Amino acid sequence: MSVWVVSDGRRGIENQSLGLAEALAELAPATITRHIVRWKPAFDRWPSALKQPWMLAEGQDLLAGPDFPDIWIATGRATLPLSVRIKGASKGRTFVVQTQDPRWKNRAYDLIIAPKHDQVSGPNVLSILGSPHRITPDRLRAAAPQFADRIAPLPHPRVAVMIGGTSKAFDLTPEHAATLADVIADTVEEAGGSLLVTFSRRTPLIAQTLMMQRLKPVNGWIWDGAGDNPLFVMLDAADHILVTEDSANMATEAASTGKPVHILPMVPLKPQTKFARLHQELQDHGATRPFDGTLPHWTYEPLSETHRAARVILAKRANRS
Structure with a gap:
Protein backbone atom coordinates (compact mmCIF):
# COMPACT_ATOMS: atom_id res chain seq x y z
CA MET A 1 0.00 0.00 0.00
CA GLY A 130 -8.34 16.85 18.93
CA SER A 131 -6.03 16.44 15.94
CA PRO A 132 -4.09 13.48 14.47
CA HIS A 133 -0.46 13.36 15.56
CA ARG A 134 2.65 11.17 15.75
CA ILE A 135 2.80 10.55 19.51
CA THR A 136 2.58 6.87 20.50
CA PRO A 137 3.95 5.03 23.56
CA ASP A 138 6.29 3.01 21.35
CA ARG A 139 7.67 6.09 19.62
CA LEU A 140 8.27 7.82 22.95
CA ARG A 141 10.09 4.80 24.34
CA ALA A 142 12.21 4.53 21.20
CA ALA A 143 13.34 8.15 21.53
CA ALA A 144 14.28 7.89 25.21
CA PRO A 145 17.85 6.47 24.86
CA GLN A 146 18.96 9.44 22.73
CA PHE A 147 19.05 11.78 25.74
CA ALA A 148 19.11 9.24 28.58
CA ASP A 149 22.30 10.65 30.13
CA ARG A 150 20.75 14.09 30.34
CA ILE A 151 17.39 12.93 31.72
CA ALA A 152 18.53 10.29 34.23
CA PRO A 153 19.95 12.65 36.90
CA LEU A 154 16.82 14.83 37.02
CA PRO A 155 14.70 14.38 40.15
CA HIS A 156 11.02 13.45 40.16
CA PRO A 157 8.46 14.75 39.67
CA ARG A 158 9.68 15.69 36.21
CA VAL A 159 7.45 18.35 34.68
CA ALA A 160 7.37 18.79 30.90
CA VAL A 161 6.30 22.30 29.90
CA MET A 162 5.12 22.94 26.32
CA ILE A 163 4.80 26.66 25.59
CA GLY A 164 2.91 27.90 22.54
CA GLY A 165 2.61 31.49 21.47
CA THR A 166 0.81 34.19 19.58
CA SER A 167 -2.04 33.25 17.23
CA LYS A 168 -5.29 34.74 15.98
CA ALA A 169 -6.95 33.48 19.15
CA PHE A 170 -4.35 33.99 21.90
CA ASP A 171 -1.37 36.10 22.88
CA LEU A 172 1.61 35.51 25.15
CA THR A 173 2.55 38.96 26.40
CA PRO A 174 5.83 39.56 28.27
CA GLU A 175 3.90 40.21 31.48
CA HIS A 176 1.87 37.02 31.19
CA ALA A 177 4.96 34.98 30.24
CA ALA A 178 6.79 36.24 33.33
CA THR A 179 3.85 35.41 35.58
CA LEU A 180 3.49 31.90 34.13
CA ALA A 181 7.22 31.23 34.54
CA ASP A 182 7.22 32.35 38.17
CA VAL A 183 4.24 30.16 39.08
CA ILE A 184 5.72 27.14 37.26
CA ALA A 185 9.12 27.63 38.92
CA ASP A 186 7.59 27.93 42.40
CA THR A 187 5.45 24.82 41.87
CA VAL A 188 8.31 22.62 40.65
CA GLU A 189 10.74 23.81 43.31
CA GLU A 190 8.19 23.24 46.06
CA ALA A 191 7.68 19.70 44.80
CA GLY A 192 11.44 19.09 44.68
CA GLY A 193 11.18 18.18 41.01
CA SER A 194 12.70 19.24 37.71
CA LEU A 195 11.68 20.94 34.46
CA LEU A 196 11.73 19.85 30.81
CA VAL A 197 10.81 22.88 28.71
CA THR A 198 10.16 23.38 24.97
CA PHE A 199 8.92 26.42 23.09
CA SER A 200 6.88 26.70 19.91
CA ARG A 201 7.99 28.52 16.78
CA ARG A 202 5.11 30.85 17.59
CA THR A 203 6.51 31.83 20.98
CA PRO A 204 7.42 35.54 20.89
CA LEU A 205 11.15 36.04 21.41
CA ILE A 206 10.70 38.45 24.32
CA ALA A 207 8.30 36.09 26.09
CA GLN A 208 10.63 33.13 25.52
CA THR A 209 13.63 35.04 26.82
CA LEU A 210 11.77 36.12 29.96
CA MET A 211 10.57 32.60 30.67
CA MET A 212 14.01 31.10 30.14
CA GLN A 213 15.55 33.62 32.54
CA ARG A 214 12.99 32.90 35.24
CA LEU A 215 13.02 29.12 34.79
CA LYS A 216 16.79 28.71 34.46
CA PRO A 217 17.47 28.49 38.24
CA VAL A 218 15.15 25.47 38.48
CA ASN A 219 16.74 22.05 38.10
CA GLY A 220 16.06 20.70 34.62
CA TRP A 221 16.52 21.17 30.89
CA ILE A 222 15.27 24.09 28.80
CA TRP A 223 15.65 23.31 25.11
CA ASP A 224 17.14 26.30 23.27
CA GLY A 225 16.16 25.14 19.78
CA ALA A 226 19.59 23.78 18.86
CA GLY A 227 19.88 20.23 17.54
CA ASP A 228 17.16 17.62 17.42
CA ASN A 229 13.85 18.49 19.05
CA PRO A 230 13.70 16.48 22.31
CA LEU A 231 9.89 16.67 22.63
CA PHE A 232 9.39 12.89 22.44
CA VAL A 233 12.09 12.32 25.06
CA MET A 234 10.61 14.93 27.39
CA LEU A 235 7.10 13.51 27.11
CA ASP A 236 8.45 10.03 27.81
CA ALA A 237 10.36 11.20 30.89
CA ALA A 238 7.65 13.47 32.32
CA ASP A 239 5.49 12.70 35.33
CA HIS A 240 3.31 15.75 34.61
CA ILE A 241 2.78 17.79 31.44
CA LEU A 242 1.95 21.50 31.35
CA VAL A 243 0.57 22.80 28.03
CA THR A 244 -0.55 26.30 27.05
CA GLU A 245 -4.18 26.44 25.97
CA ASP A 246 -3.54 27.91 22.52
CA SER A 247 -2.64 24.69 20.71
CA ALA A 248 -5.07 21.87 19.97
CA ASN A 249 -2.15 19.82 18.66
CA MET A 250 -0.04 20.10 21.81
CA ALA A 251 -2.96 19.35 24.13
CA THR A 252 -3.97 16.30 22.10
CA GLU A 253 -0.40 15.01 21.93
CA ALA A 254 0.01 15.38 25.67
CA ALA A 255 -3.31 13.59 26.32
CA SER A 256 -2.10 10.57 24.33
CA THR A 257 0.52 9.81 27.00
CA GLY A 258 -1.87 8.92 29.82
CA LYS A 259 -0.03 11.34 32.10
CA PRO A 260 -1.68 14.24 33.96
CA VAL A 261 -2.00 17.22 31.61
CA HIS A 262 -2.30 20.67 33.19
CA ILE A 263 -3.58 23.47 30.93
CA LEU A 264 -1.80 26.82 31.24
CA PRO A 265 -3.87 29.95 30.54
CA MET A 266 -3.01 32.40 27.77
CA VAL A 267 -4.25 35.92 27.00
CA PRO A 268 -7.41 35.52 24.86
CA LEU A 269 -7.77 37.89 21.92
CA LYS A 270 -11.42 37.05 21.25
CA PRO A 271 -14.14 34.74 22.62
CA GLN A 272 -12.85 31.16 22.51
CA THR A 273 -15.85 28.97 21.74
CA LYS A 274 -13.95 26.32 19.75
CA PHE A 275 -11.04 26.07 22.18
CA ALA A 276 -13.48 25.99 25.09
CA ARG A 277 -15.19 22.99 23.49
CA LEU A 278 -11.86 21.21 22.97
CA HIS A 279 -10.68 21.73 26.53
CA GLN A 280 -14.04 20.65 27.91
CA GLU A 281 -13.84 17.46 25.83
CA LEU A 282 -10.34 16.75 27.14
CA GLN A 283 -11.47 17.38 30.71
CA ASP A 284 -14.50 15.12 30.21
CA HIS A 285 -12.14 12.39 28.99
CA GLY A 286 -10.20 12.82 32.23
CA ALA A 287 -6.95 13.84 30.56
CA THR A 288 -6.64 17.50 31.52
CA ARG A 289 -7.30 19.97 34.31
CA PRO A 290 -6.59 23.72 34.55
CA PHE A 291 -3.19 24.37 36.13
CA ASP A 292 -3.69 25.68 39.68
CA GLY A 293 -0.10 25.81 40.91
CA THR A 294 -0.13 22.26 42.28
CA LEU A 295 0.78 18.85 40.83
CA PRO A 296 -1.93 16.35 41.74
CA HIS A 297 -1.68 12.94 40.09
CA TRP A 298 -4.53 11.26 38.23
CA THR A 299 -4.96 8.56 35.60
CA TYR A 300 -7.08 8.15 32.47
CA GLU A 301 -7.21 6.13 29.27
CA PRO A 302 -4.65 7.62 26.86
CA LEU A 303 -6.20 9.13 23.76
CA SER A 304 -5.79 6.96 20.67
CA GLU A 305 -7.80 8.93 18.14
Whole structure:
Protein backbone atom coordinates (compact mmCIF):
# COMPACT_ATOMS: atom_id res chain seq x y z
CA MET A 1 0.00 0.00 0.00
CA SER A 2 1.45 3.36 -1.01
CA VAL A 3 0.59 6.40 1.12
CA TRP A 4 1.41 9.98 0.22
CA VAL A 5 1.66 12.55 3.01
CA VAL A 6 0.98 16.00 1.54
CA SER A 7 1.37 19.35 3.33
CA ASP A 8 3.04 22.75 3.13
CA GLY A 9 5.90 21.41 5.23
CA ARG A 10 5.15 23.20 8.49
CA ARG A 11 5.85 20.76 11.32
CA GLY A 12 2.52 21.08 13.12
CA ILE A 13 0.61 20.75 9.85
CA GLU A 14 2.60 17.86 8.36
CA ASN A 15 2.53 15.86 11.60
CA GLN A 16 -1.23 15.42 11.29
CA SER A 17 -0.95 13.61 7.95
CA LEU A 18 2.28 11.86 8.88
CA GLY A 19 0.80 10.59 12.14
CA LEU A 20 -2.14 9.07 10.27
CA ALA A 21 0.17 7.49 7.69
CA GLU A 22 2.36 5.96 10.39
CA ALA A 23 -0.73 4.62 12.16
CA LEU A 24 -1.85 3.03 8.88
CA ALA A 25 1.58 1.43 8.47
CA GLU A 26 1.18 -0.20 11.89
CA LEU A 27 -2.05 -1.82 10.69
CA ALA A 28 -1.01 -2.84 7.16
CA PRO A 29 2.25 -2.88 5.18
CA ALA A 30 2.72 0.58 3.67
CA THR A 31 5.29 2.77 1.97
CA ILE A 32 5.05 6.40 3.10
CA THR A 33 6.21 9.23 0.84
CA ARG A 34 6.24 12.85 1.99
CA HIS A 35 5.40 15.65 -0.45
CA ILE A 36 5.72 19.37 0.30
CA VAL A 37 3.41 21.64 -1.71
CA ARG A 38 4.84 24.97 -2.79
CA TRP A 39 2.95 27.46 -4.98
CA LYS A 40 4.76 30.07 -7.04
CA PRO A 41 4.90 33.28 -4.98
CA ALA A 42 2.58 35.15 -7.32
CA PHE A 43 -0.19 32.60 -6.69
CA ASP A 44 0.45 31.48 -3.12
CA ARG A 45 -2.29 33.60 -1.56
CA TRP A 46 -4.85 33.03 -4.30
CA PRO A 47 -8.12 31.31 -3.27
CA SER A 48 -8.10 27.54 -3.69
CA ALA A 49 -10.84 27.79 -6.33
CA LEU A 50 -8.54 29.78 -8.64
CA LYS A 51 -5.35 27.76 -8.26
CA GLN A 52 -4.29 25.44 -11.08
CA PRO A 53 -1.50 22.81 -11.08
CA TRP A 54 0.65 24.89 -13.45
CA MET A 55 0.87 27.51 -10.66
CA LEU A 56 2.91 25.14 -8.52
CA ALA A 57 6.65 25.62 -8.03
CA GLU A 58 8.91 23.68 -10.36
CA GLY A 59 8.83 19.92 -9.83
CA GLN A 60 5.68 20.07 -7.73
CA ASP A 61 3.11 18.56 -10.10
CA LEU A 62 1.84 15.63 -8.06
CA LEU A 63 -1.03 15.06 -10.49
CA ALA A 64 1.13 14.35 -13.56
CA GLY A 65 1.39 10.60 -12.96
CA PRO A 66 1.77 7.96 -14.11
CA ASP A 67 2.18 6.69 -10.54
CA PHE A 68 -0.45 7.60 -7.97
CA PRO A 69 -0.78 6.55 -4.34
CA ASP A 70 -3.31 4.13 -2.95
CA ILE A 71 -4.03 6.64 -0.16
CA TRP A 72 -3.52 10.40 -0.24
CA ILE A 73 -3.49 12.11 3.19
CA ALA A 74 -3.28 15.89 3.09
CA THR A 75 -3.39 18.70 5.63
CA GLY A 76 -3.58 22.44 5.17
CA ARG A 77 -4.93 25.06 2.80
CA ALA A 78 -2.03 24.72 0.35
CA THR A 79 -3.01 21.14 -0.47
CA LEU A 80 -6.71 21.67 -1.22
CA PRO A 81 -6.48 22.41 -4.99
CA LEU A 82 -4.57 19.14 -5.44
CA SER A 83 -6.70 17.07 -3.05
CA VAL A 84 -9.88 17.84 -5.01
CA ARG A 85 -8.20 16.80 -8.29
CA ILE A 86 -6.18 13.72 -7.34
CA LYS A 87 -9.13 11.35 -7.62
CA GLY A 88 -9.79 12.42 -11.21
CA ALA A 89 -6.09 12.33 -12.10
CA SER A 90 -5.75 8.80 -10.71
CA LYS A 91 -9.02 7.71 -12.37
CA GLY A 92 -10.52 6.81 -9.02
CA ARG A 93 -7.64 4.70 -7.80
CA THR A 94 -6.56 7.01 -4.96
CA PHE A 95 -8.49 7.18 -1.69
CA VAL A 96 -8.41 10.84 -0.64
CA VAL A 97 -8.19 11.88 3.03
CA GLN A 98 -8.15 15.51 4.14
CA THR A 99 -7.59 16.46 7.77
CA GLN A 100 -8.99 19.56 9.49
CA ASP A 101 -12.03 21.37 8.07
CA PRO A 102 -11.34 22.08 4.37
CA ARG A 103 -14.14 24.67 4.20
CA TRP A 104 -14.14 24.15 0.44
CA LYS A 105 -15.62 21.38 -1.70
CA ASN A 106 -16.10 19.14 1.32
CA ARG A 107 -17.81 16.47 -0.77
CA ALA A 108 -14.76 16.04 -3.01
CA TYR A 109 -12.82 13.95 -0.49
CA ASP A 110 -13.40 10.31 0.41
CA LEU A 111 -12.90 11.13 4.07
CA ILE A 112 -12.48 14.29 6.12
CA ILE A 113 -10.91 13.77 9.55
CA ALA A 114 -11.81 16.84 11.56
CA PRO A 115 -11.56 17.84 15.22
CA LYS A 116 -14.81 17.35 17.06
CA HIS A 117 -14.62 20.89 18.40
CA ASP A 118 -14.78 22.26 14.83
CA GLN A 119 -18.29 20.76 14.51
CA VAL A 120 -17.87 19.69 10.87
CA SER A 121 -20.66 17.46 9.60
CA GLY A 122 -21.29 15.35 6.53
CA PRO A 123 -21.51 11.73 5.35
CA ASN A 124 -17.75 11.66 4.67
CA VAL A 125 -16.69 13.28 7.97
CA LEU A 126 -15.05 11.48 10.89
CA SER A 127 -14.93 13.64 14.02
CA ILE A 128 -12.13 12.92 16.46
CA LEU A 129 -11.13 14.43 19.80
CA GLY A 130 -8.34 16.85 18.93
CA SER A 131 -6.03 16.44 15.94
CA PRO A 132 -4.09 13.48 14.47
CA HIS A 133 -0.46 13.36 15.56
CA ARG A 134 2.65 11.17 15.75
CA ILE A 135 2.80 10.55 19.51
CA THR A 136 2.58 6.87 20.50
CA PRO A 137 3.95 5.03 23.56
CA ASP A 138 6.29 3.01 21.35
CA ARG A 139 7.67 6.09 19.62
CA LEU A 140 8.27 7.82 22.95
CA ARG A 141 10.09 4.80 24.34
CA ALA A 142 12.21 4.53 21.20
CA ALA A 143 13.34 8.15 21.53
CA ALA A 144 14.28 7.89 25.21
CA PRO A 145 17.85 6.47 24.86
CA GLN A 146 18.96 9.44 22.73
CA PHE A 147 19.05 11.78 25.74
CA ALA A 148 19.11 9.24 28.58
CA ASP A 149 22.30 10.65 30.13
CA ARG A 150 20.75 14.09 30.34
CA ILE A 151 17.39 12.93 31.72
CA ALA A 152 18.53 10.29 34.23
CA PRO A 153 19.95 12.65 36.90
CA LEU A 154 16.82 14.83 37.02
CA PRO A 155 14.70 14.38 40.15
CA HIS A 156 11.02 13.45 40.16
CA PRO A 157 8.46 14.75 39.67
CA ARG A 158 9.68 15.69 36.21
CA VAL A 159 7.45 18.35 34.68
CA ALA A 160 7.37 18.79 30.90
CA VAL A 161 6.30 22.30 29.90
CA MET A 162 5.12 22.94 26.32
CA ILE A 163 4.80 26.66 25.59
CA GLY A 164 2.91 27.90 22.54
CA GLY A 165 2.61 31.49 21.47
CA THR A 166 0.81 34.19 19.58
CA SER A 167 -2.04 33.25 17.23
CA LYS A 168 -5.29 34.74 15.98
CA ALA A 169 -6.95 33.48 19.15
CA PHE A 170 -4.35 33.99 21.90
CA ASP A 171 -1.37 36.10 22.88
CA LEU A 172 1.61 35.51 25.15
CA THR A 173 2.55 38.96 26.40
CA PRO A 174 5.83 39.56 28.27
CA GLU A 175 3.90 40.21 31.48
CA HIS A 176 1.87 37.02 31.19
CA ALA A 177 4.96 34.98 30.24
CA ALA A 178 6.79 36.24 33.33
CA THR A 179 3.85 35.41 35.58
CA LEU A 180 3.49 31.90 34.13
CA ALA A 181 7.22 31.23 34.54
CA ASP A 182 7.22 32.35 38.17
CA VAL A 183 4.24 30.16 39.08
CA ILE A 184 5.72 27.14 37.26
CA ALA A 185 9.12 27.63 38.92
CA ASP A 186 7.59 27.93 42.40
CA THR A 187 5.45 24.82 41.87
CA VAL A 188 8.31 22.62 40.65
CA GLU A 189 10.74 23.81 43.31
CA GLU A 190 8.19 23.24 46.06
CA ALA A 191 7.68 19.70 44.80
CA GLY A 192 11.44 19.09 44.68
CA GLY A 193 11.18 18.18 41.01
CA SER A 194 12.70 19.24 37.71
CA LEU A 195 11.68 20.94 34.46
CA LEU A 196 11.73 19.85 30.81
CA VAL A 197 10.81 22.88 28.71
CA THR A 198 10.16 23.38 24.97
CA PHE A 199 8.92 26.42 23.09
CA SER A 200 6.88 26.70 19.91
CA ARG A 201 7.99 28.52 16.78
CA ARG A 202 5.11 30.85 17.59
CA THR A 203 6.51 31.83 20.98
CA PRO A 204 7.42 35.54 20.89
CA LEU A 205 11.15 36.04 21.41
CA ILE A 206 10.70 38.45 24.32
CA ALA A 207 8.30 36.09 26.09
CA GLN A 208 10.63 33.13 25.52
CA THR A 209 13.63 35.04 26.82
CA LEU A 210 11.77 36.12 29.96
CA MET A 211 10.57 32.60 30.67
CA MET A 212 14.01 31.10 30.14
CA GLN A 213 15.55 33.62 32.54
CA ARG A 214 12.99 32.90 35.24
CA LEU A 215 13.02 29.12 34.79
CA LYS A 216 16.79 28.71 34.46
CA PRO A 217 17.47 28.49 38.24
CA VAL A 218 15.15 25.47 38.48
CA ASN A 219 16.74 22.05 38.10
CA GLY A 220 16.06 20.70 34.62
CA TRP A 221 16.52 21.17 30.89
CA ILE A 222 15.27 24.09 28.80
CA TRP A 223 15.65 23.31 25.11
CA ASP A 224 17.14 26.30 23.27
CA GLY A 225 16.16 25.14 19.78
CA ALA A 226 19.59 23.78 18.86
CA GLY A 227 19.88 20.23 17.54
CA ASP A 228 17.16 17.62 17.42
CA ASN A 229 13.85 18.49 19.05
CA PRO A 230 13.70 16.48 22.31
CA LEU A 231 9.89 16.67 22.63
CA PHE A 232 9.39 12.89 22.44
CA VAL A 233 12.09 12.32 25.06
CA MET A 234 10.61 14.93 27.39
CA LEU A 235 7.10 13.51 27.11
CA ASP A 236 8.45 10.03 27.81
CA ALA A 237 10.36 11.20 30.89
CA ALA A 238 7.65 13.47 32.32
CA ASP A 239 5.49 12.70 35.33
CA HIS A 240 3.31 15.75 34.61
CA ILE A 241 2.78 17.79 31.44
CA LEU A 242 1.95 21.50 31.35
CA VAL A 243 0.57 22.80 28.03
CA THR A 244 -0.55 26.30 27.05
CA GLU A 245 -4.18 26.44 25.97
CA ASP A 246 -3.54 27.91 22.52
CA SER A 247 -2.64 24.69 20.71
CA ALA A 248 -5.07 21.87 19.97
CA ASN A 249 -2.15 19.82 18.66
CA MET A 250 -0.04 20.10 21.81
CA ALA A 251 -2.96 19.35 24.13
CA THR A 252 -3.97 16.30 22.10
CA GLU A 253 -0.40 15.01 21.93
CA ALA A 254 0.01 15.38 25.67
CA ALA A 255 -3.31 13.59 26.32
CA SER A 256 -2.10 10.57 24.33
CA THR A 257 0.52 9.81 27.00
CA GLY A 258 -1.87 8.92 29.82
CA LYS A 259 -0.03 11.34 32.10
CA PRO A 260 -1.68 14.24 33.96
CA VAL A 261 -2.00 17.22 31.61
CA HIS A 262 -2.30 20.67 33.19
CA ILE A 263 -3.58 23.47 30.93
CA LEU A 264 -1.80 26.82 31.24
CA PRO A 265 -3.87 29.95 30.54
CA MET A 266 -3.01 32.40 27.77
CA VAL A 267 -4.25 35.92 27.00
CA PRO A 268 -7.41 35.52 24.86
CA LEU A 269 -7.77 37.89 21.92
CA LYS A 270 -11.42 37.05 21.25
CA PRO A 271 -14.14 34.74 22.62
CA GLN A 272 -12.85 31.16 22.51
CA THR A 273 -15.85 28.97 21.74
CA LYS A 274 -13.95 26.32 19.75
CA PHE A 275 -11.04 26.07 22.18
CA ALA A 276 -13.48 25.99 25.09
CA ARG A 277 -15.19 22.99 23.49
CA LEU A 278 -11.86 21.21 22.97
CA HIS A 279 -10.68 21.73 26.53
CA GLN A 280 -14.04 20.65 27.91
CA GLU A 281 -13.84 17.46 25.83
CA LEU A 282 -10.34 16.75 27.14
CA GLN A 283 -11.47 17.38 30.71
CA ASP A 284 -14.50 15.12 30.21
CA HIS A 285 -12.14 12.39 28.99
CA GLY A 286 -10.20 12.82 32.23
CA ALA A 287 -6.95 13.84 30.56
CA THR A 288 -6.64 17.50 31.52
CA ARG A 289 -7.30 19.97 34.31
CA PRO A 290 -6.59 23.72 34.55
CA PHE A 291 -3.19 24.37 36.13
CA ASP A 292 -3.69 25.68 39.68
CA GLY A 293 -0.10 25.81 40.91
CA THR A 294 -0.13 22.26 42.28
CA LEU A 295 0.78 18.85 40.83
CA PRO A 296 -1.93 16.35 41.74
CA HIS A 297 -1.68 12.94 40.09
CA TRP A 298 -4.53 11.26 38.23
CA THR A 299 -4.96 8.56 35.60
CA TYR A 300 -7.08 8.15 32.47
CA GLU A 301 -7.21 6.13 29.27
CA PRO A 302 -4.65 7.62 26.86
CA LEU A 303 -6.20 9.13 23.76
CA SER A 304 -5.79 6.96 20.67
CA GLU A 305 -7.80 8.93 18.14
CA THR A 306 -5.13 8.80 15.42
CA HIS A 307 -5.21 5.00 15.39
CA ARG A 308 -9.02 5.00 15.46
CA ALA A 309 -8.98 7.26 12.40
CA ALA A 310 -6.48 4.96 10.64
CA ARG A 311 -8.77 1.98 11.17
CA VAL A 312 -11.68 3.94 9.68
CA ILE A 313 -9.57 4.86 6.63
CA LEU A 314 -8.76 1.22 5.93
CA ALA A 315 -12.36 0.11 6.47
CA LYS A 316 -13.84 2.79 4.18
CA ARG A 317 -11.24 2.16 1.50
CA ALA A 318 -12.01 -1.55 1.60
CA ASN A 319 -15.74 -0.89 1.38
CA ARG A 320 -15.28 1.42 -1.60
CA SER A 321 -13.18 -1.21 -3.37
